[in-house]
Amino acid sequence: MRNLIVFAALILAACSGSPDGEQVEAGPPVAQGEPNTEFSPAFPGQTRAPERVSGVQLDVQTIASGLEHPWAIAFLPDGRMLVTERPGRLRVVSRDGAVSEPVQGLPAVVTPNQGGLLDVLLAPDFASSRMMYWSYSEPRDGNSNGTSVARGRLSADLARVENVEVIFRQEPGWNSPLHFGSNLVFDREGRLYVGLGERSVRDARPLAQDLSTHLGKVVRINADGSIPADNPFVGQEGVRPEIWTYGMRNIQGADLHPETGELWTIEHGPRGGDELNIPRAGRNYGWPVITYGVEYSGETIGDGIAVQEGMEQPVYYWDPVIAPGDMHFYRGSMFPWQGDIVIAGLGALGLVRLEIDGDRVTGEERFPLEARVRDVAEGDDGALWVVTDEPEGRLLRLTPAG
Numbered sequence: 001m002r003n004l005i006v007f008a009a010l011i012l013a014a015c016s017g018s019p020d021g022e023q024v025e026a027g028p029p030v031a032q033g034e035p036n037t038e039f040s041p042a043f044p045g046q047t048r049a050p051e052r053v054s055g056v057q058l059d060v061q062t063i064a065s066g067l068e069h070p071w072a073i074a075f076l077p078d079g080r081m082l083v084t085e086r087p088g089r090l091r092v093v094s095r096d097g098a099v100s101e102p103v104q105g106l107p108a109v110v111t112p113n114q115g116g117l118l119d120v121l122l123a124p125d126f127a128s129s130r131m132m133y134w135s136y137s138e139p140r141d142g143n144s145n146g147t148s149v150a151r152g153r154l155s156a157d158l159a160r161v162e163n164v165e166v167i168f169r170q171e172p173g174w175n176s177p178l179h180f181g182s183n184l185v186f187d188r189e190g191r192l193y194v195g196l197g198e199r200s201v202r203d204a205r206p207l208a209q210d211l212s213t214h215l216g217k218v219v220r221i222n223a224d225g226s227i228p229a230d231n232p233f234v235g236q237e238g239v240r241p242e243i244w245t246y247g248m249r250n251i252q253g254a255d256l257h258p259e260t261g262e263l264w265t266i267e268h269g270p271r272g273g274d275e276l277n278i279p280r281a282g283r284n285y286g287w288p289v290i291t292y293g294v295e296y297s298g299e300t301i302g303d304g305i306a307v308q309e310g311m312e313q314p315v316y317y318w319d320p321v322i323a324p325g326d327m328h329f330y331r332g333s334m335f336p337w338q339g340d341i342v343i344a345g346l347g348a349l350g351l352v353r354l355e356i357d358g359d360r361v362t363g364e365e366r367f368p369l370e371a372r373v374r375d376v377a378e379g380d381d382g383a384l385w386v387v388t389d390e391p392e393g394r395l396l397r398l399t400p401a402g
Contacts, residue, residue, distance in 0.1 A: 027051065030364050035319040036272035039292045039306045042313050045360055047292070049316070052355050052363030054336060057401040060369065063385075064097040064395040070387035072119045072326070073377040073395070077127055080158075081377075083387065083395060084134065086116030092158045093395055105161035107150060110139040112177030118147075121184040123223065130154050131223075132161065135182040135194065140173035147180045147196055151223075167225030168242070170214040174199045179250040179268075183326065188261050191228055193244065194219045195251030195265055198287065208247050208287050211239040216287060218251065218265065218279045220244040232282030245279040247311065249287045253327035258339065264315075266327040266343060269293045270301060272319035276327075276341075277312070278359060286311040292319060316354070316361040323347025325374040325389070332382025335400060344373040344386060351376065351386070351398075369396070 027050030041047045069086040076082065081093045088109040092100040109116050115137030123131035130153045138148040152164035179197030186192055198208040198216030208216025211233060219242035220231055233239040250268040257264060265277050273293020277285055292306050292314075307313065325344035330337040343352040349370055355363035372389040379385055384398040 030366050032366075033320055036321075037292060037294055037319055039272075039319070041317075042307055045316075045362065046314070047317050047319060049354070049361045049364045052353075052365050054353070054365055056335060056337075056367075058351075058367055058369075059399045059401040061397045061399075062097075062394050063095070063397050064093050064099050065392060067091070067099070067387065067393040067395065068391060069116070069389055070374065070393040070395065071117065071389075072375045073385055073387060074120045074122055074132070075377065075379065076122070076158075079380070081385070081395070082120050082122075082132070084117045084120050085393075086118070087111050088117045088136075090117065090120065090134070090161075097395070100158065103154075103161060104159060105152065105164055106134070107136070107164060107166070108139065109136045110145045111137070112145070114178050115145060115180050118180065118182045119184045121186065123151075124186055124190055130156070133167075133184055133192065135180075135184055137180045138166075138169065143175045144173035145175070146170040146173040147182050147194075149184065149192075149194055149221075149225075165225075167223075168194060168219065168221055170196055171240070172213060172215075174201070174204050174215070176201045176204060181251050183251055183254040183265070185254045185256060185263060186223075187256060187263065190223055192221050192223060193254065193263055194221070195248070195254050195267075197250035198248070200250070205288050208249065209284070209289065211236075211243060211246060214240055214242065216248045217242075217246045218244045218248060218263070244281060245283050245285060247285040247287045247289070248277075248279075249275075249291075252325050253343065255327055255329050255341075258329050258331055264327070264329075264341070266324045268323060269317065269321060271296045271298070272321060274318040274321040274324055275314035276316040276354070276361070277314050280312075284311050285314075292317045293321075315359060321347055322352055324352075325372075326376050328376050328378060330378065330384075332378055334382030335384070342376055342384065344376040346372040346374065346389060349373070351384075 029048035030051045071084045074082040089102040118135040120134045133151045147170040149168040152161035176199040178200035181196040183195045207213045227241045253266040270293030323346040341354040350368040353365040374389040
């Protein structure tokens with residue numbers, strides 16, 4: 001029965017138009033094995049988009065190794081990189097692979113399972129202010145913890161961070177080693193978006209729908225941690241004013257669309273339910289009420305539904321999952337992928353490329369790297385840089401072969 005349902009869904013996707021009336025070009029999807037669920041997509045092309053072979057072969061160069069579960073990359077103006085390691089270390093890595101001693105001055109992190117030092121991001125005015133931002137799992141009262149965001153001034157010699165202040169704390173804290181999120185993105189007006197997890201455990205999960213908490217949300221704050229006056233829930237009693245969107249599971253990557261400036265996010269779903277979303281102000285993205293996935297045990301989640309009125313559909317979902325890390329809209333010219341999304345695949349063991357037309361995915365391509373890829377960043381020359389999530393993690397530079 002499952003195969004018949006999936007086959008029918010794929011035929012519908014191949015032969016039907018999109019909700020906007022545009023035709024979705026037919027073609028087989030990327031080879032990826034049988035789906036884990038029996039859900040049909042809500043619209044053509046929402047999953048298993050046609051494979052689009054760009055003809056690119058990757059030349060993979062290992063620049064640095066021996067990094068302990070590296071999590072994120074941020075390019076400094078001189079081309080060197082800040083690289084976070086989950087156990088709580090921030091390193092400076094040169095283009096030729098020299099790795100610094102840990103940068104001093106960061107607050108303590110707690111490192112249970114998925115926690116630790118997470119994303120790092122330079123302020124838009126870093127060249128003059130030298131301000132940097134980072135997210136991390138912070139120890140709280142008792143045995144609880146939560147995702148926090150801090151900022152500080154990076155010293156001229158890159159050896160320490162000064163004037164550190166915590167500008168956001170996810171509330172409430174929870175005793176959980178899972179689903180911290182997290183990704184940081186500045187928009188064009190200098191507001192900071194923070195993608196947050198819902199902490200995974202069964203009693204915390206429903207709080208993704210609870211606007212009195214930060215669990216399972218995208219929050220939007222000013223660079224100093226204050227609340228933008230135009231946030232969608234400002235002034236509503238019992239609602240956290242930082243909230244931008246809710247009903248998210250575990251956001252791992254985010255980027256601004258290079259043309260529209262809108263935020264796009266990617267999140268770990270359950271088994272068969274990784275999602276690509278466009279989080280728009282005040283909207284509910286459904287978790288855990290609706291999902292295209294099931295528990296890793298195979299158990300149904302909630303009422304086992306994927307569509308409900310008043311809840312947003314993902315732009316795209318994966319079944320089986322790719323276990324995404326970061327995502328990035330490619331802007332350079334080294335690869336013929338301008339405007340495409342490049343995704344770091346933990347479960348996919350490589351990169352996933354999506355072709356985008358408006359708000360729809362029109363094609364997908366896979367690039368195996370035989371490693372759990374956590375973050376992807378673009379250098380000023382258009383080369384792609386990734387880190388691998390391993391005890392002896394690597395920093396790799398990717399260019400087109402030949």
